[in-house]
Structure formats: structure tokens, C-alpha cells
Amino acid sequence: MSHLAKGLYVVPTIRHNMSYVRKKRFGERVYYYEVEGYRNKEGKVRQRVLRYLGVSPNKIEIPVESELAGQLAQALMSGKQTPSELKETLKKLGVPVGPGKIKMVSLIYKPPLGKLTLRVE
Numbered sequence: 001m002s003h004l005a006k007g008l009y010v011v012p013t014i015r016h017n018m019s020y021v022r023k024k025r026f027g028e029r030v031y032y033y034e035v036e037g038y039r040n041k042e043g044k045v046r047q048r049v050l051r052y053l054g055v056s057p058n059k060i061e062i063p064v065e066s067e068l069a070g071q072l073a074q075a076l077m078s079g080k081q082t083p084s085e086l087k088e089t090l091k092k093l094g095v096p097v098g099p100g101k102i103k104m105v106s107l108i109y110k111p112p113l114g115k116l117t118l119r120v121e
Contacts, residue, residue, distance in 0.1 A: 019050055031055060056103075060120045062095060064107075069116045072107055090120070 019036045032053040040046050053059075064072065075081065075089045083102045090097050090105070097120060106119040 021053065022047065029055065056121050060096070060098065062118045062120070064116045064118050066116060068093060069107060069118075072118060076105060076107060095120070 019034050022033050022035045024031050024033065032055070034050045034053055035047045036050055037045055038048055071093055072090075072095075075086065075093075081089060086105065087097050087102055095118060102120060104119075104121045108117045108119060109115075110117065
């Protein structure tokens, strides 16, 4: 609280709006957005888009060093691991993997930037 004048105090209020994932379908395609609810001037509840999540809300992209990329490539190219085994291998290599099943893992090289990225969905 800050004291402005005798008997007058200003109390800062902090509003925390909880965000959630919203799925929108356009034709055959499904897109995901992070949104939050708010009230407009008339008091009606509306949604505000905070960010676009793409076609998969569980996609993670992680920049990787070339040494780690070699280990990841070996694990991915073996083709002998089940999704749960692959998930454990990624965790052992220090790759943060979220809950749920792994649908796809890609090791991506971006030539203009000379950078490697691991994408986990």
C-alpha cells in the first residue's frame, strides 16, 4: 500500500487470469490456441488469444548441441525402441518430455542457421 494523502491509500490489485488450450476446427484441420477469459466493457465474458500453439499443443522444440544430436540420431535410427523406451532414452539424455504418449520425434537441421533442433510431439 502506498500513502498518497491523509486517510487515502492505494491498494494495487493483481488479477491472474488462468489460461487454457482451445481447439478450433477449420474444415478438416484442427488448430490449438492458448486463451484466457476476460470480461469486456459490457460485462460479457470473452476469450483473448494469448498465443498460437499450432496443430499439436504438445509439440516441444529443443535446440541441441551436435554431440547430443549424435546420440539422439543413434537412438532414433535404431528403430528397435518402443515409444515408452524412447521416452526413457530421451529423459536419460536430458531431454524434457511431457506426460502422455510420444507421437513423433524429429531431429531437424536448419542449414541457414546451422542449428540442430529436436522436435517431440
